[in-house]
Amino acid sequence: MSAEFYDLLQAEDDRRRAERRFAHAARRAVTGVVEVGAGSGIVxxxxxxxxxxxxxxxxPSPAMRSLLLSRLAAVRADRRARVTVHPHPLQEAGLEQVADLVVASNVIATLDPATRRELWKHVCASLVPGGLLLFDPPPTALPADIQHGTTLGPVRVGPDHYYAEIRHTPERGIIRAEFAYRVEREGRVLRREHETFDLWPADPALITEELHQAGLHPVRAPGPDLIAARRTG
Structure with a gap:
């Protein structure tokens, strides 16, 4: 559901965030880059x-992958020749020591603890020794109450205005992120759509321990909203 609205409401902010977070490290890559959860292809x-x-x-998501491939269709041919799209989770992609940089944007919080721990192992396997992992961390704890977050939009398309309202609700150890989309024309609501994602909070010390166990050594991150780790051997 979110794929329909994602680029319209979030693409420009996400692009600026990706450039701030990952462009410098990508310029320094000499072997390859792995992007975990490429989504619509902005990163x-x-x-x-x-x-x-x-x-x-x-x-792995067909809906997001369709946006990714549409975006790649507009990329310069020489750049497009350097990208391989993998339609499976990293755990099934079979990537071994292909990169000195792995990035994961808006991914780690969406993984349950067992899947997250398994992912670190495959991230480590995909990196060459000394390779760097960059990711934005999950929330550190459950919120005390429902959090009414950002309102995205309005974005105009012809006579219509698109919006999204985001709410985070604590529920039995997870945070339920709810996206309520609506389309208005001349003040009248034409459509409403709704999608929910589960987020798993994790204490930073737990993330550090998991990284160490997978062969990844936390290092100083390039920004306050990122965690960085290197493959140790």
Missing amino acids: TQVLLAASAVPVHAVE
């Missing part, structure tokens, strides 16, 4: 523009 474009190495875009 993929940033990685391709900043780097000169092969990029592996891992995206």
